[in-house]
Structures are given as structure tokens and as C-alpha cells.
Amino acid sequence: MVTYGLIAINVLLYLVTAAQAGNPMQNHRGSSVFGEFVLVPLLVADGEWWRVLGSGFLHYGAIHLLVNMFALYVVGRDLEQVLGRVTYGCLYLVSLLGGSAAVMALSDPYTMTAGASGAVYGLFGAVTVTLIRLRQSPTPMLVVIGVNVLISFSLPGISLWGHLGGLAAGTLSALGILFVPGWLSARDLRSAQRLGWIAMGLVTVICLAVIIAAALWLRTQPPFITPPMVTVPA
Template identity: 50%
Template sequence: MTNPGWGGVPGDGTPPQPRCVRHPDRPTGLSCTRCGRPACPDCLREASVGYHCVDCVAAAQRDVRPVRGVAGNAVTATRPKPIATYALMGINILVYLVTALQAKSVMDNGAGFVNSFTGAATFNSPLFGWWVLSPYDVAQGDWIRLVGSGFLHFGLIHLAVNMFALYILGRDTELILGRARYLAVYAISLLGGSASVMAFEGGGFTAGASGAIFGIMGAQAVILLKLRRSPAPIIGVIAINVIISVSLPGISFWGHFGGLVAGAAATAALLYAPQWLGAGQDREKAVRIGWIGLAAVTLVTLGVVGMRVVQLRSELGL
């Protein structure tokens, strides 16, 4: 009986010729420094010491536990591209371009007028009129305004400021939380801003991604606390923006505040709820609790919207 991976013709006086264990038709003078089996160049991979065959490389990869981030997301050796942040920026820019083309104006894409007799508003951009946040319209069933308003902007400067902030803040937050969790926090922050406007602002129209961006600021503050780093820099940025929101007319303070609270609460649910509920070292349980926490924050936010809708419908006699 011959050993697998070794060849030779018995009785011809020549020594056995080693052959690749994966390709028996290939003679080779090389071998795996880990298992010692002969292997051809195609079946060897360079290692810190010598060369390992593909079977040993695969076995080693199975034995290595994946590195996890603070939120339970997988961490890779290379810095991933913030695709979600770029996609959100692209959607905001695309929506702005549509409204600008419809309104035939770059700076006044959200222009319109209100009928003094009926109180109905007409916008030069149909999309802007369909998506802009108006509490009374939401109460009458235009639910898309709760989300769509977060992708509208009043003019080019409004868009540029928000997209710059999203570019600066969103990339690192996406890297730390992971793409799916980051998008969830962004969506909850956007919804939180809309819920706050519904609850605390009367009539008028609100639009912009700033509620969601404030939520990302809140998320960064919670992340820094979890990493045991000083949140003072981001808290300073939040304080400056809150002062601006209060001081300047035409800025929705409640939209910003609601997004901030919702984003911070959602991130706390991801990072702290598993610890508080005793997940310990059970990674699967921690991830499950995190997502349940996100769902709970979402339900609370929708509950605020629902209660306000009931109040407004009562005022309208519906």
C-alpha cells in the first residue's frame, strides 16, 4: 500500500516522487510547513513562517473568531467604505434636483402659496407639496410626509449645510455601528424629528435632513460614552447647533430636538440595553436585545405620532 500524495514506479530503482495531495498528477518538491503534506504552488499560500496549504489556511480561518465592534457588528481588517452615508447623501441630492427642476428654481424649490379662503397650500414643486411635513395633513392620512420631509430641503444652501454635516458625522458613525444599525438609527432619528414637530409645533411646513443629522450627533455622544471617551467635543457641537436653532427664525427647534433624543435613545438601546438585560458574553443574545431595543424606540416614536394624530383629528372634527 502506498501513502496518499506520493508516487513512483515500484521496482524501477528510482525514489518515490512526491506529488500534490490535491493534484496527484503534479510532481512537487514543496510541502506545507504546517501539516507536512506535499503541495504544488497553486495549493500553497504564503504564511508568517513558510507556506501553508489551502486546507490548513481554511482550517485556521474557521478557528479564528470574528472581531466584533462595540455594537456587535463585524469588523474587517480594511476600513470599509461608508456606502450607506453616501447613499443617503445621494438620495437627498436627487430629491432636491427633482424639486428644483419642478419649481424651475435652484434657491426657491420649496416656494408656494396658501389659499387664504381654504387654507390649502400649493407648491411650485408637486413633490415638495406631497412630502413636506404638515401636521394637519398627516392627521388626514398623508403618512408619507413623516419620512419624505426628511429628504426635502429649502434651497441649495440648506441642502449643502446638511449634506456637509452628514458627510462629516455619518462616516465614522456608520463605521462604528455597522451599516444596518447605522441606517436604523438614522431612520429612527428622522422619524423622531417628525414626531416632535407633530407633538410640539402647530401649523406651518417643515423639511430637511437636520432632524436625522441631530440624531447622528446624539448617537456619537452615546458611542463615546460607551468607549469611555470624553463626549465633550460632540456635546459642544450639539450645544452650538441648539443655540442656532433657538436663535434664528425659520429653523425647527423641535425637529432638531426630537431627532437628537431619538438618535441617542436608539443608540443607547443598541449599546447599553444588552448589558443592562444581562446578555453577558452571549453575542447572539446581545444582538437580539439590541434590535429589540431599536424596535421599542420606534414604537414609542410612532406612539407619539399616533396620539398627536388623534388630537388633531379631533380638532378637525374627523
């Protein structure tokens, strides 16, 4: 149900932005909701912290939305059943934060980034770790990840850092949930769950630390004329 809920939120926000813009394919133009939540590193540095999460539920046009929601539908349902609703939902949000952290640290500070791809890439990584934990072949997911990363490198106008940041956060979170308890020889199920949550919490802290450090660094830079902002799907 978490997967369907996430899809519903993304679709609802897209419909709102499309209605405000009066154009389903150019919904980022003329939408106050889109302008309020799209990720722009300089605006985050100026105190608009909600953008690091809100941007992950916005999309540039119907095609961008459909691609991300189809991927979320395909990988999300099975992963939710394996991890459980709460753990899965938290992993999704941590992956989203990882994508935003990478954008904050490594992208142009004027770039407008939006999309669920960072979180979806995190699910890709988590599914791969899950397959390894279940002693099944991770090759299909590794191929999917490799193809998508290649596309991110090859095509202009795609948030490469958002994708890679989400992939890293989701993969590390899944490792923490599924492997760290065994590595640390957890004594029982409750201890294993506690260690998994601690591991995912550490990933979250790292993501937040990167976002804060990037924002503080941007605040130290000398002011200069703002060039036209560039939109980047994630």
C-alpha cells in the same frame, strides 16, 4: 456606503424639486414633489402618513441642503463603521421619525417642515453615546450639540422641535444598542444584538405612537380657516 446613499437620495430629490420649481433657491415653490412630501401635521392627520418620512429628504434651497449633507458626511461615515450598515441605517430612520414625531406633537399644525436635520441631530447624539461607550471624551460632540441647539433656539424659522426630537430618538437608540445589553447582562453576542434591536424597536414604537396620537388629536379639533402655511427648515 449607507451615508453616501443617503446623501445621494437627498441631492437627487433636491435636483428634482429645483428643476420643477425652476429656481434652485426657491425649490419649495412650484414643485409637486416638494408639496407631496413636505411635513404638514394637518395633512398627516388627514391620512398622508408618508410625509413623516419623506419630508426628511427634502430641503429648502441649496444652502440648507449643503449644511445638512456636510454634517451627515462628517459624522455619518465613522458612525456607520462602528455600528454597521444595517444598524446605522435604521438608527438614521428612527432619528428622522423622532424629529417628525416632535413636530407632529408640538409644532403649529399648519407649519411646513422639511430637512434632514432631525436625523442628523440623532446621529450627533449617537456619536456622543458611542464615544462614551469607547471611553473617549464626548466633549467635542457635546459642544457641537450645544452650539446647534443654541442656534435652533436663537434663530427664527428653524424647526426646534424637529431637531430636539431627532436628537432624543438617536441618543436613546444608541443607548439601547450600545449600553442596554450590558445593563441587562447579555450572555453572548447574539443576545446582545437582540437586546439592542429590541431597545431601538421600542424607541421606534414610541415615535410612531406620538405621531398617531398627535394625528388623532388634530382630527378631533373643530375646523377653521386655513392660514398661510409657514415653511420651516429642519
